[in-house]
Every structure is written in C-alpha cells, then in structure tokens.
Amino acid sequence: MRYIGSLCNTSTKVVILLTAFIFFTHVSSAQNVTLKHKQITLSEAFQEIRKQTNVDFIIKTSQLDKVRPIQNIDIQNKPLKQALEKLLEHQPLVFTIDNGIIVISDREKKTPLAPVVQKNGNVEIVGTVKNDGNNLYGVSVKVKDSPSIGTTTDGNGRYILVVPTNSTLIFSYVGYANQEIAIADKRRIDVQLTPDQSLSEVVVVGYGTQKKTSVVGALESVKPETLRIPTANLSNALGGRLSGVIAVQRSGEPGADGASFFIRGVSTFSGATNPLILLDGVAISKGDLDALAPEVIESFSVLKDATATAVFGTRGANGVLIITTKTGKDLNKPRISARAQSQISRPTSIPKFVDGVSYMEMFNEAVTGRGTGEILYSQDKINGTRLGLDPYVYPNVDWYNEMFKSHTINNELNLNVQGGGSKIGYFLSATGNISNGLLRKFDLNSFDNNVSVKRYSFQNNINVNLTSTTKIALKLNAQLRDYYGAGVDAPSVFGDIMNANPVDFPIMFPFTGIDRRDVQYGGKAGGTVNNGFVNPFARMVNGYQNGFQSTLLTTIDGAQKLDFITKGLEFKALVSFKNWSNTTTKRTSGYNQYMINSYAPDPAGGYNYDLVMVGQPQNLSLGTETGTSGDREIYFQPSIEYNRTFGNHTVSGLFLYNTTDFNVNNPADLISSLPRRRQGITGRATYGFANKYLAEVNFGYNGSENFATGSRFGFFPSVGLGYVLSNEKFFTDLFPAVSNLKIRGSWGKVGNDQIGGGRFPYLSDLKLDGASFTTGIDQNTTYTGPTYLQFANPLISWEVAEKKNIGVDLGILNNKFNIVFDLYQEDRTNIFVDRSATIPNVFGTAGTKVYGNVGEVRNRGFDFSLEWNKSEKDWGISMRGTFTYAHNTVLKNNEPAFTKYRNLSQIGYSIGTNLGYLAERLFIDQAEIDNSPLQQLGGFVAPGDIKYKDLTNDIDGLNLINSDDRVRMGYPTTPEIVYGLSTSINYKKFDFSFLLQGVDRTSFMISGFHPFGNQGVRNVLQFIAEDRWSPENPNIFAAYPRLSKLDNLNNTEASSYWLRNGAFLKLRSAEIGYSHKFARIFLSGYNLLTFSKFKLWDPEQGGGNGLGYPTQQVFNLGVQLRFN
Known part of the structure; x- marks a missing residue:
C-alpha cells in the first residue's frame, strides 16, 4: 500500500490502495469475497478485499476520518459488488468501478424522512446516535406505539423527528442491541448503541464451538468470574449456579473438601456416576478441576442431553463438563492481574456431647432401667466430678475442645499475565494455596500433626499464528499438592471422640519426663486395643503422614485452514500427555497408657498417684511406611471441520478420530500392567436456514479393550431440531417484547464404559489352588484344586443411556430477561451387576462372581434458569435463579423374585433410598408389648423401646416382626432437587x-451414635440427654428411646425413627467489594447461614453420627489488582 499526497492539482489528500501487481487487473463483479469479523475498520476491509481480488481502491482520507468501524460483518463467498454494497450499507459512502479501479465517493446526504405530522401536542426531538464516539448512519428511530412515525440517521448520525408527547423512541440498527428511551420532557436525545453480543456469542460444545443462537442441545454456561468463592475447590461453586447440576459438600477436610456433583442426578447403581470433565479438550479428574483458579478459565459449559454428549460415545452418559483456559491476546502491553486473600475458617456446626456428670448418671440409668448389672459409677465419683476435685482421679474430658481448635487461617495468592501481538500470544497464571486443619499440635512433638495442604497450580498457554491460515497452541497445566497430617486419617480422629467418654481416663497424667516417649497417657483396661481402649488424643499426636502429588498435563493443538480446497474447510489436531505421580510417607509409633491403681492425698492438697500400665509396653519409636504410585496417559485427536454459509443456508460438519492410551507407572500385577485403551470416531452435521430452522445430527462410534471382540465397539447416535420462532416476522409483529424464542428437542444414545467391577469381565478368573479337600485313612492327605473366582461373559458391554430432551429458550425485552427450560427423560440400560446371589448354587456358582448387563434405571426431571439484567449509568443489577429436579427409578436389578415380601424390593424406588423398619412410636407399657407382634430384632424389649409396624402379617400370619418387615422409605441420599438464587449489584x-x-427431597439415616455401645464406653450426644424416654419422662414420641448399657438392636436398627430430612437452605456465599483505579478490596464469606429442620450437625454432611470432618464456614478478606 502506498500513500500519494496529491492528485490532479487538488489540495485534498487522497489515499490510493495499490496492489503489489505491476499491471491492473480488470475488475469483475463475478469475483467473490469472504469477510468475517466482529469488528473491522473500512480501511482494513478494503485491504482484505484487495488481497482476495487484486483490485485497487481510491478514497480520500477525509472520507476515512468520518467512517466508523463495521460491527459483526459476515460475508461468505459473495460477488465483489454485493460485498461492497454490504460494507457500505450503513456508511456515508458509495462506490463506482472506473476502468478496473474502485472509486469511493461521498453518498448524497439524505434529509431525514419527513416526520408524520400529528395533531396538537407534538414535539420535535433531535439528537445523534453513536457507538464508541463514531456516528452511526442509517439507524432506525421509531415511535414505540406508532411504528409508522419514524426516520433514519444521516451520515453524521443525526436525526430529527416530530412525535406525540409522552412517546417512547426505539433505536434499532443491525448488529446492535435495541434501545428504548421515553422522551418525557426531553427535546434532545443522544444515544450510544452497543453491539448485540447475542448475535455473535459462541458457546463451547463437544469438540468445538457453536453460535449460541444455533444450539439445539441442552447446555448451560456460566461466567468464570462467578465461580470465584472463598474456598480452595472450584467444585464448591457449582451448586445452585448451574441448572442441571446437583452438588453437595460432605466434608470440610483440607484437600478433601470438594463437592460431589452430578449432572441431572444419578442414573446408575453400579457404574461410575461422575461426569466427564474436559480441560482444553483433555479428560481430567475432579481433583484436577478443584485445583483450577477461576482466573484461568475462559469458558465453563455443562452438556446435558444426547445432542450435546453423544459425540463422546462411551464417555458421555453422565454428562460432560467442558472448561477452556484463557489464551494470549493482541494487546498494546501486557495485562497483569493478581489476587491475594486470607481466610478464617471454622466449623459450620459440631455435635454436642454431654459432660461427665450427665454421662455417668445416664449410664447408671441405663443399667438400672434394664436390670443388666451393678451400677458402675458411684455417687462419690459423680460428686467428685461435679465439684472438679481432681482432673486425674475425677476426669471430665471435653475431647472435642481438647483435640481441635476453634478456627484456622488459610491463604491464597494468584498472579496472571496476558498479552502478545499479532503473531504470538501468551497467558501465564500461577496460584498458591495453603489450607490448614483444626487439629491441635502437641508441644512435645518435633513434628506437626495438624492437617496442612499446600497446593500450587500453573497454567501456561502460548498461541502462535504461523501464517494467516495456520495456528498452533501449546498449553501446560501443572499442579503440585503437598499434604501433611496426623498419622491417622483426619475423619478417624473425629470418629475416635465418639468412642471415648469423658470420665474413664484423662488425656495424660502429669508429665515429668524428657520428650514425647515419656508421656503417660490415660487409659482403661478391658478393651480390645492392647487390653485397653483408644485414647483419641494419643492416637492423634503419635505420628504423621506426608504425601506429595504432581500432575502435568501438556497439550499441543493446531489448526490449518484449507480454503484452497474449499472455503470453510479446516483441519485440526490435538495431542496431549498427562502424568500423575504420588509419593507417601507415614511415620507412627505406639504409646503407653496408664490408669490409677491407687491414690492418696498429698500435703499440698493434691494427690499422689500409683499408676499401672494398661496392656503391654509399646514401641515408642516412629516407624516408617512409604509408597509410590502414578499413571500416564497419551491422547491423540485429529479432525476435519467445515463451516459455510450460502445465503440463508448455514451448514457445518465435523469428523474426528480419537485414541487414548493409559498406563499405570508401577503396576502391582500382570493385569494392572496392561494398558487401558480407547479409540473411536465422531461425526456431527448441522444445518440452519435463515436463523430460524435448525437441525443437528451427531454420532460417536467408540471401543474399549475392556470388552470382548464383538462387544467392543458401540454406535451412539443423536439428532436435534430447533425452531427460532422469534425470527418469524408474524411473531415479532404479534409479540414485539419477545426478543428470542427458540423451541428445541433432541433424542440420542450415549454410553458409559466405567461400569464397575474389575478389568476384563469377559474372561474367567481361575485360581489353581483355590479349593482343597482332605482324604486318606487317617484324613492326613490334602489335595488342592482350581476354583473359579469369576465366570466369563463375552457379552458384557457398556451401559447405554437413551436420552430425550425438550427445551425452550425465551428472551424478553432485548434479552434483559431470559428463561431456559428443559424437560428430559433418560433410560439407562445394560447396568453391570454381579448376579451370583440370585443364581442357584446347583449351577456351581457358589462363591464365584457372575456378571451381567441386566440393570435398568429411568431418570426423569426438568431444570431451568431465569436471568434478569438491568444496567444504568451509576448502577446495575443481575439476578439468576436455577432449579433442578432429577428423580430416578430402578426398573430392573439383580435381586430375588420378591413374590411374597414385595416390600423388600428396590424396584420402583430411587437409587440410594433407605431400607428400614416403620417405627410407629415408643411402647407405652408391658401390656402393650404383650399384645403386639413379637419383635425379633434382638435385645430385650421394654416400655420406652421402639414399636414397629408389622407389614407382613397379612402375608404370613406369623404376628412377628423380623427382617422381612423392612420397607423402602424417605428420599434418596443424593438430593433430587437443587436450587439457587444469585444476585449481583453494583453502584459506582x-x-x-x-x-x-x-436442596430438597433427600433423606439420611443417623447411626453409630447410640450411647455406651457394645463395650459400654461410647460417648453420648447432648440431644439424647435433653429428650429421652424414662420413667420420669414417659413420652412415647421422645427423641431417644429407653437407654441401654449396651447396644439394644431393637432400638438401633435402621428405621423411620432415625430417618431424617436432609433438606436445607444456605446463604452459600456473599461478597462486598470496593474498586478504585487498578485495585479492588473485598470481604466475602462462605457457608454463612444454614436453615434446616435438622439441628444435630450440618445436614449437608449427611448421615452417620456427624463426626466426620465438619464442613467449614469461611470469612475472607482479599485484594485484586489489575494493570492493563
């Protein structure tokens, strides 16, 4: 390109765009042009046309100065003349072709359309319409209720219009979002239009992207910035934010506190239920997902129906979560951002135990109430404990407060750099996180037994434009995890508290030694651990374990446009290598326990103790256990894609091959040393007409080496249709407020090859010396023989999910209000089960695994999201609500034919529904017991014990309650309903x-908490002391039945008495921030409030006794910095 200062003795500067050719090429309107840009200047557009057609342009610089950038231009293989007309359609310029040269000249200025003169009360409105300071030519300005009154803007973006008073003006322009402005008392209205992002917005789908307007599958996307919450795990941000996702957090232990999540619930009772997670096209684990910082994420999509997931074949049945990371950008200077935050973390709720006095009184009550033996605790011991006379003679240990801190402090730092130029772009990110546990450190230890997890995550992406048609990208994700904790797992430490009451022994006796080996821990004889009982504190502090994990994921992908073959054709390839390694070191020692043999007062007012060791002396030196593990995976994925528009017709196609090779680094046996391999092909074809009628066909054809030849490959097709009703003229005339209405439906099949069981179920597993028999005159000769551990079944294959989906996308008022609704049904067949329990032993299958694909589950439900956005000059608000309902029903399972006791069958109930007895209430007196069915559950039944309902008397007439009287009850343990409401408000x-x-429609059983236990030492929860049946409180609906010294099976069996409603509502997170220039300071919280009928512990933890590692409430203070 050359610039010539003057032409033909005129002072006007003229820009002449010349080609590199010596001779002019004659311009023919038959020459075709392709242009596709979100934004391009006119000068840049002319340069592209010159490259494609070898034509020259003449244009004045004064003309270039007054034109604006062109938004959302999409010209596909159009003749040159049509392309130029499209380019200059809304510009104050026209073109002519003069002797092979394109000459650009000023368009004859138009006077705005003469306003329609109305009767009295009209006013004249004037103004301008611009975008980013550039005048917009040809913008339509109309009266909302009288569309016949209107005009268009001139070359300077100006308009004049006479309208009725109190009118509302609508400003509309192709490629820009409409604006409505009430004139009120205004006489001048200047407008800034913004590009309509919805027209060009793309979403990530399986193996590619699609325009959001053309998607017919069920998928959900979320803005990455909304995933930033004050916890170290990304999965905790999913629940309530994404429709179709069911997520619950069961633990608060650092490093294990991520949420369990499912897409549209659970559809199998045997195979894997977790969704496929892809990071930049490569499968990763949930642990890898949790380690990602929100700052590295460019897009986050959840694929739910068959049209969205069928392309993944045997991996897509449980849904797919796709994450793409940020790449480099063509920026003038690097964009640097950082985030630093510090947190205070404490349990949301903890179980409350009784004190020592209450414990002993309740124990004695249990003994006398059952008549099972002499009273254990004397009144002297009870009184001495109440008065606190001596902590060693009269211990009263609050094990929880002695072993755990009230709170802990965690820290996180994130740093990102993004930049590049026209050829090379880069994005670099590093995140460091330190999460500490609640365990108290023992001062006499040289090591720290508290839980501490240090995590470091790195994302380094480099993208290179080798040529205008060739691109390549290198992406590196590295994660390091350093775990440090007690020698016993943290959940077990919490569980130990339940099995140690407050009065049997102190934590330790007065220390007079040198180091940890001289500590005399409290104990009690008669237990099963070295003739004693576990001292929870001693077990917690006598050892530590350390584990270091590293994950490296390297991906190289490239794209080559093949326009020289045909426009829109592109070849892509991706290859990745992933390596995971883990090393562990565990060092633990024994500890000696002592109990008081006798004691006597000393002159100082205390006591002298004569201690005796419990059990045998233990090895007090730290022993060492080490371990290593790891695996590696290579993935290769070449593909051919085609995208083209012909007038109103838009077509696209995809054909893809993929192969995976997975190996264990240090296999323990021959089977584990064999590689796990998958391979398959995928295809997709889409068609759209006039952005109104949409169709998509997909298939996956995949195979796995885990199945026999003949059952190894499967075909998984899908089809989807869509109809954009809002693009019909008759619809827009009838419903002008509706900016988007799309109806879509899909059907397809998807597979799941993670079916459960071991590898190669199509092979028999034969143990040569598995059986033996003895013979001989004196029975002194033994022979061994082979035994089948597993019978071969060459027909074993993957689970198949047939999915149907109907959806509606609705946008109102220029998409300020949006609704997405989906109704679905999934039928999961070929569920893998062990059939040996239902095959008679006469077939020789006793003790042998016999697998088959016989299970079936139906999963139905719906999910929807509602979103509303409003933005004004100084403030804005955004609200988003989500709702997910997923209900599954077991249709077939491997169970006996319950022709007699159908109440035991799982058929017709949801996966994870509890099985137990129906409790009516507590027995009133002995007369009622004598006149009730005999309860053969174990234990002596007395007034105040649980009375159960006889469900089988009409069947067997036995007037007996036993295991045949159980029934499915409540809701499944996985919630069937998850909902959320997120709101964001900004003001200046x-x-x-x-x-x-x-969450709602979920139930769980509480268990493992019953007082005293089989050894008579178990601790007692406070709620039992507050509301239990006793002769003094004969409440037949008391929270706890009559006490028993040992477990009374009649009262501890799973039953509706212990079934609890797991529903809750949480203020999951909240954040307030203040921004100034390049900095933002913010205060946030997580798990701030919980509303639930269940009060014993955080209901999100689920059933049991509440003594897992508690979920955490977090208060966070942080700062964000950004330098552009």
Whole structure:
C-alpha cells in the first residue's frame, strides 16, 4: 500500500490502495469475497478485499476520518459488488468501478424522512446516535406505539423527528442491541448503541464451538468470574449456579473438601456416576478441576442431553463438563492481574456431647432401667466430678475442645499475565494455596500433626499464528499438592471422640519426663486395643503422614485452514500427555497408657498417684511406611471441520478420530500392567436456514479393550431440531417484547464404559489352588484344586443411556430477561451387576462372581434458569435463579423374585433410598408389648423401646416382626432437587453479590451414635440427654428411646425413627467489594447461614453420627489488582 499526497492539482489528500501487481487487473463483479469479523475498520476491509481480488481502491482520507468501524460483518463467498454494497450499507459512502479501479465517493446526504405530522401536542426531538464516539448512519428511530412515525440517521448520525408527547423512541440498527428511551420532557436525545453480543456469542460444545443462537442441545454456561468463592475447590461453586447440576459438600477436610456433583442426578447403581470433565479438550479428574483458579478459565459449559454428549460415545452418559483456559491476546502491553486473600475458617456446626456428670448418671440409668448389672459409677465419683476435685482421679474430658481448635487461617495468592501481538500470544497464571486443619499440635512433638495442604497450580498457554491460515497452541497445566497430617486419617480422629467418654481416663497424667516417649497417657483396661481402649488424643499426636502429588498435563493443538480446497474447510489436531505421580510417607509409633491403681492425698492438697500400665509396653519409636504410585496417559485427536454459509443456508460438519492410551507407572500385577485403551470416531452435521430452522445430527462410534471382540465397539447416535420462532416476522409483529424464542428437542444414545467391577469381565478368573479337600485313612492327605473366582461373559458391554430432551429458550425485552427450560427423560440400560446371589448354587456358582448387563434405571426431571439484567449509568443489577429436579427409578436389578415380601424390593424406588423398619412410636407399657407382634430384632424389649409396624402379617400370619418387615422409605441420599438464587449489584465503585443455595427431597439415616455401645464406653450426644424416654419422662414420641448399657438392636436398627430430612437452605456465599483505579478490596464469606429442620450437625454432611470432618464456614478478606 502506498500513500500519494496529491492528485490532479487538488489540495485534498487522497489515499490510493495499490496492489503489489505491476499491471491492473480488470475488475469483475463475478469475483467473490469472504469477510468475517466482529469488528473491522473500512480501511482494513478494503485491504482484505484487495488481497482476495487484486483490485485497487481510491478514497480520500477525509472520507476515512468520518467512517466508523463495521460491527459483526459476515460475508461468505459473495460477488465483489454485493460485498461492497454490504460494507457500505450503513456508511456515508458509495462506490463506482472506473476502468478496473474502485472509486469511493461521498453518498448524497439524505434529509431525514419527513416526520408524520400529528395533531396538537407534538414535539420535535433531535439528537445523534453513536457507538464508541463514531456516528452511526442509517439507524432506525421509531415511535414505540406508532411504528409508522419514524426516520433514519444521516451520515453524521443525526436525526430529527416530530412525535406525540409522552412517546417512547426505539433505536434499532443491525448488529446492535435495541434501545428504548421515553422522551418525557426531553427535546434532545443522544444515544450510544452497543453491539448485540447475542448475535455473535459462541458457546463451547463437544469438540468445538457453536453460535449460541444455533444450539439445539441442552447446555448451560456460566461466567468464570462467578465461580470465584472463598474456598480452595472450584467444585464448591457449582451448586445452585448451574441448572442441571446437583452438588453437595460432605466434608470440610483440607484437600478433601470438594463437592460431589452430578449432572441431572444419578442414573446408575453400579457404574461410575461422575461426569466427564474436559480441560482444553483433555479428560481430567475432579481433583484436577478443584485445583483450577477461576482466573484461568475462559469458558465453563455443562452438556446435558444426547445432542450435546453423544459425540463422546462411551464417555458421555453422565454428562460432560467442558472448561477452556484463557489464551494470549493482541494487546498494546501486557495485562497483569493478581489476587491475594486470607481466610478464617471454622466449623459450620459440631455435635454436642454431654459432660461427665450427665454421662455417668445416664449410664447408671441405663443399667438400672434394664436390670443388666451393678451400677458402675458411684455417687462419690459423680460428686467428685461435679465439684472438679481432681482432673486425674475425677476426669471430665471435653475431647472435642481438647483435640481441635476453634478456627484456622488459610491463604491464597494468584498472579496472571496476558498479552502478545499479532503473531504470538501468551497467558501465564500461577496460584498458591495453603489450607490448614483444626487439629491441635502437641508441644512435645518435633513434628506437626495438624492437617496442612499446600497446593500450587500453573497454567501456561502460548498461541502462535504461523501464517494467516495456520495456528498452533501449546498449553501446560501443572499442579503440585503437598499434604501433611496426623498419622491417622483426619475423619478417624473425629470418629475416635465418639468412642471415648469423658470420665474413664484423662488425656495424660502429669508429665515429668524428657520428650514425647515419656508421656503417660490415660487409659482403661478391658478393651480390645492392647487390653485397653483408644485414647483419641494419643492416637492423634503419635505420628504423621506426608504425601506429595504432581500432575502435568501438556497439550499441543493446531489448526490449518484449507480454503484452497474449499472455503470453510479446516483441519485440526490435538495431542496431549498427562502424568500423575504420588509419593507417601507415614511415620507412627505406639504409646503407653496408664490408669490409677491407687491414690492418696498429698500435703499440698493434691494427690499422689500409683499408676499401672494398661496392656503391654509399646514401641515408642516412629516407624516408617512409604509408597509410590502414578499413571500416564497419551491422547491423540485429529479432525476435519467445515463451516459455510450460502445465503440463508448455514451448514457445518465435523469428523474426528480419537485414541487414548493409559498406563499405570508401577503396576502391582500382570493385569494392572496392561494398558487401558480407547479409540473411536465422531461425526456431527448441522444445518440452519435463515436463523430460524435448525437441525443437528451427531454420532460417536467408540471401543474399549475392556470388552470382548464383538462387544467392543458401540454406535451412539443423536439428532436435534430447533425452531427460532422469534425470527418469524408474524411473531415479532404479534409479540414485539419477545426478543428470542427458540423451541428445541433432541433424542440420542450415549454410553458409559466405567461400569464397575474389575478389568476384563469377559474372561474367567481361575485360581489353581483355590479349593482343597482332605482324604486318606487317617484324613492326613490334602489335595488342592482350581476354583473359579469369576465366570466369563463375552457379552458384557457398556451401559447405554437413551436420552430425550425438550427445551425452550425465551428472551424478553432485548434479552434483559431470559428463561431456559428443559424437560428430559433418560433410560439407562445394560447396568453391570454381579448376579451370583440370585443364581442357584446347583449351577456351581457358589462363591464365584457372575456378571451381567441386566440393570435398568429411568431418570426423569426438568431444570431451568431465569436471568434478569438491568444496567444504568451509576448502577446495575443481575439476578439468576436455577432449579433442578432429577428423580430416578430402578426398573430392573439383580435381586430375588420378591413374590411374597414385595416390600423388600428396590424396584420402583430411587437409587440410594433407605431400607428400614416403620417405627410407629415408643411402647407405652408391658401390656402393650404383650399384645403386639413379637419383635425379633434382638435385645430385650421394654416400655420406652421402639414399636414397629408389622407389614407382613397379612402375608404370613406369623404376628412377628423380623427382617422381612423392612420397607423402602424417605428420599434418596443424593438430593433430587437443587436450587439457587444469585444476585449481583453494583453502584459506582461498590459491588455486592450473594448466592442462596438449597436442596430438597433427600433423606439420611443417623447411626453409630447410640450411647455406651457394645463395650459400654461410647460417648453420648447432648440431644439424647435433653429428650429421652424414662420413667420420669414417659413420652412415647421422645427423641431417644429407653437407654441401654449396651447396644439394644431393637432400638438401633435402621428405621423411620432415625430417618431424617436432609433438606436445607444456605446463604452459600456473599461478597462486598470496593474498586478504585487498578485495585479492588473485598470481604466475602462462605457457608454463612444454614436453615434446616435438622439441628444435630450440618445436614449437608449427611448421615452417620456427624463426626466426620465438619464442613467449614469461611470469612475472607482479599485484594485484586489489575494493570492493563
């Protein structure tokens, strides 16, 4: 390109765009042009046309100065003349072709359309319409209720219009979002239009992207910035934010506190239920997902129906979660951002135990009430404990407070750099996180027994434009995890508290030694551990374990446009290598326990103790156990893609091959040393007409080496249709407020090859010396023989999910209000089960695994999201609500034919529904017991014990309650309903956001908490002391039945008495921030409030006794910095 200062003795500067050719090429309107840009200047557009057609342009610089950038231009293989007309359609310029040269000249200025003169009360409105300071030519300005009154803007973006008073003007322009403005008392209205992002917005789908307007599958996307919450795990941000996702957090232990999540619930009772997670096209684990910082994420999508997931074949049945990371950008200078935050973390709720006095009184009550023996605790011991006379003679240990801190402090730092130029772009990110546990450190130890997890995550992406048609990208994700904790697992430490009561022994006796080996821990004889009982504190502090994990994922992908073959054709390839390694070191020692043999007062007012060791002396030196493990995976994925538009017709196609090779680094046996391999092909074809009628066909054809030849490959097709009703003219005339209405439906089949069981179920597993028999005159000769551990079944294959989906996308008022609704049904067949329990032993299958694909589950439900956005000059608000309902029903399972006791069958109930007895209430007196069915559950039944309902008397007439009287009850342990409401408000420099999230239709059994236990030492929860049946409180609906010294099986069996409603509503997160220039400071919280009928512990932890590692409430203070 050359610039010539003057032409033909005129002072006007003229720009002449010349080609590199010596001779002019004659311009023919038959020459075709392709242009596709979100934004391009006119000068840049002319340069592209020159390259494609070898034509020259003449244009004045004064003309270039007054034109604006062109938004959302999409010209596909159009003749040159049509392309130029499209380019200059809304510009104050026209073109002519003069002797092979394109000459650009000023368009004859138009006077705005003469306003329609109305009767009295009209006013004249004037103004301009611009975008980013550039005048917009040809913008339509109309009266909302009288569309016949209107005009268009001139070359300077100006308009004049006479309208009725109190009118509302609508400003509309192709490629830009409409604006409505009430004139009120205004006489001048200047407008800034913004590009309509919805027209060009793309979403990530399986193996590619699609325009959001053309998607017919069920998928959900979320903005990455909304995933930033004050916890170290990304999965905790999913529940309530994404419709179709069911997520619950069961533990608060650092490093194990991520949420369990499912897409549209659970559809199998045997195979894997977790969704496929892809990071930049490569499968990763949930642990890898949790380690990602929100700052590295470019897009986050959840694929739910068959049209979205069938392309993944045997991996897509449980849904797919796709994450793409950020890449480099063509920026003038690097964009640097950082985030630093510090947190205070404490349990949301902890179980409350009784004190020593209450414990002993309740124990004695249990003994006398059952008549099972002499009273254990004397009144002297009870009184001495109440008075606190001596902590060693009269111990009263609050094990929880002695072993755990009230709170802990965690820290996180994130740093990102993004930049590049026209050829090379880069994105670099590093995140460091330190999460500490609640365990107290023992001062006499040289090591720290508290839980501490240090995590470091790195994302380094480099993208290179080798040529205008060739691109390549290198992406590196590295994760390091350093775990440090007690020698016993943290959940077990919490569980130990339940099995140690407050009065049997102190933590330790007065220390007079040198180091940890001289500590005399409290104990009690008669237990099963070295003739004693576990001292929870001693077990916690006598050892530590350390584990170091590293994950490296390297991906190289490239793309080559093949326009020289045909426009829109492109070849892509991706290859990745992933390596995971883990090393562990565990060092633990024994500890000696002592109990008081006798004691006597000393002159100082205390006591002298004569201690005796419990059991045998233990090895007090730290022993060492080490271990290593790891695996590696290579993935290769070449593909051919085609995208083209012909007038109103838009077509696309994809053909892809993929192969995976997975190996264990240090296999323990021959089977584990064999590689795990998958391979398959995928195809997709889409068609759209006039952005109204949409169709998509997909297939996956995949195979796995885990199945026999003949059953190794499967075909998984899908089809989807869509109809954009809002693009019909008759619809827009009838419903002008509706900016988007799309109806879509899909059907397809998807597979799941993670079916459970071991490898190669199509092979028999024969143990040569598995059986033996003895013979001989004196029975002194033994022979061994082969035994089948597993019978071969060459027909074993993957689970198949047939999915149907109907959805509606609705946008109102220029998509300020959006609704997405989906109704679905999934039929999961070929579920893998062990059939040996139902095959008679006469077939020779006793003790042998016999597998088959016989299970079936139906999963039905719906999910929807509602979103509303409003933005004004100084403030804005955004609200988003989500709701997910997923209900599954077992249709077939491997169970006996319950022709007699059908109440035991799982058929017709949901996966994870509890099985137990129906409790009516507590027995009133002995007369009622004598006149009731005999309860053969174990234990002596007395007034105040649980009375059960006889469900089988009409069947067997036995007037007996036994295991045949159990029934499915309540809801499944996995919630069937998850909902959320997120709100974000900004006002000038302040911002505030929160998320309410809840679950419903879920139940769990509480268990393992019954007082005293089989050894008579178990601790007692406070709620039992507050509301239990006793002769003094004969409440037949008391929270706990009559006490027993040992476990009374009649009262501890799973039953509706112990079934609890797991529903809750939480203020999951909230954040307030203040921004100034390049910095933002914010205060946030997580798990701030919980509303639930269940009060014993955090209901999100689920059943049991509440003594897992508690979920955490977090208060966070942080700062964000950004330098552009």
